[in-house]
Amino acid sequence: MSAARTITVPHLGSSHVGYALGEPFDETLPTLVMVNSFTTSVDLYRPQFADEELGRTANLLAIEPYGHGSTRAGFADFTYWDTAAAALQVLDALGIGRAFVLGTSQGGWIAVRMALLAPDVVQGVIPLGTSMDFESPRSRELGCWDGIAFCTPAIDALAEPVGEGWVIPTEMVDAVLAEGLGEVDEETRAFWHATHQQNYTGDAGRRRLRTSSINLRDRDGLHGRLDEVRCPVLWLHGTEDPVYSVANAQDEIGLFTRSPHTELRVVEGGRHFLSASHPGIVNAAAAEFVGAWG
Template structure:
């Protein structure tokens, strides 16, 4: 299995391979790299798609220490270094978008374009923090986990059982430690809204209307990045890459064809 070695973590990734421009994708909280299976199938081999597991998720292993999305941005750069890639399109869904934004701010010369899906530049509101804490209490209670998992599936995915079932099976056996540390990162994130003006690369912003992210926040993100492309997908939740893969793949493909240079390696 492919891993990129950070100072205190082994970052697991999946690589479609190929000679096309590299597209590095980071997943949503509570999910993993496999939420981009449709994008890997649709975009390769024209584009080389690399999807990776964040700390506390999937097959990535770390020391269980607190981290931030700036740490995650450095993990993204570690993967590019490991692959020998100088510049890539960097993107993600929800928390993956938080990471992508910080990657572009941390190393703008490494980010050719951004794909920002069901995400925002704000920090969490007090209401969001309170609701997340309440949910985690329910999730970690063995008597209420099944109900919590069902609600999580409805929130992230929707009601289509073909998409829900694989994830509910994984969530029912999730360990507490990794999720708690990752939740600390999620709830402790800083706002980068005021720094969007510093991002000069092209950006595609895809807003899922039922994601729980306010449309105002999504449009603020799009307006904040000069010349960005904005798309709404009606009726979609956070995991829009799975449930509405057709329009998502089409939008990404058109964006990449319009904005990406040939693949760059050292």
């Protein structure tokens, strides 16, 4: 894994998009793009970059959404559709014509947005622990969390400008870790505390964090668009995911009616941030999928 860097793309008044690229880049291999979960960074995919078999199967490229990591936009506001468009521009800037896209949690619906925007570019999508719905009553009836109740207190708390010495409170980081990974060891907790407090500082960091929280709470659903996805879909979902339920995944995988192949794999004991909680299973499944469809 290369050190995180940025690349400039034209979207949103010119943007600097944070990314990490596996090295060396092999033009004979397919590329697997990885999009991280809420408030995390390319560091979420350290277990994927460290997997030798996955690295032999595909070039690995992690891209940070707007509001996350090192990504910065020329305009003040952004949505998940903006991240999908910018990620496609990153591929173009790097000279990558086609790619598979894996996404954890919010990364899953960003991956599908990329497939909708550029069906000739995206060869397949691997959503992990995600949902294709908005934060709807339907999803809560199927056992998903109440994302409105989770996000609204943070959105309200982040409404007022702050000084340049501000950093994200650790209790906000701990709330994300609890939903994403459950119990974590102190080394993992300390790593993500430090990473979040590096990425979310000052008033600009407060604004990015608040907008990211608003996007999570208020996003549009994709149910009416999923029959336009024409690439294969491999969805992995953990049984211990407290955010989006297996029942929801079982319902939504059937909405990809024009995909040439759809599959849902349920991972026993898997958490919401499945790429981090069960990297061995995710990595092997991703390598198999890319190998079959690349």
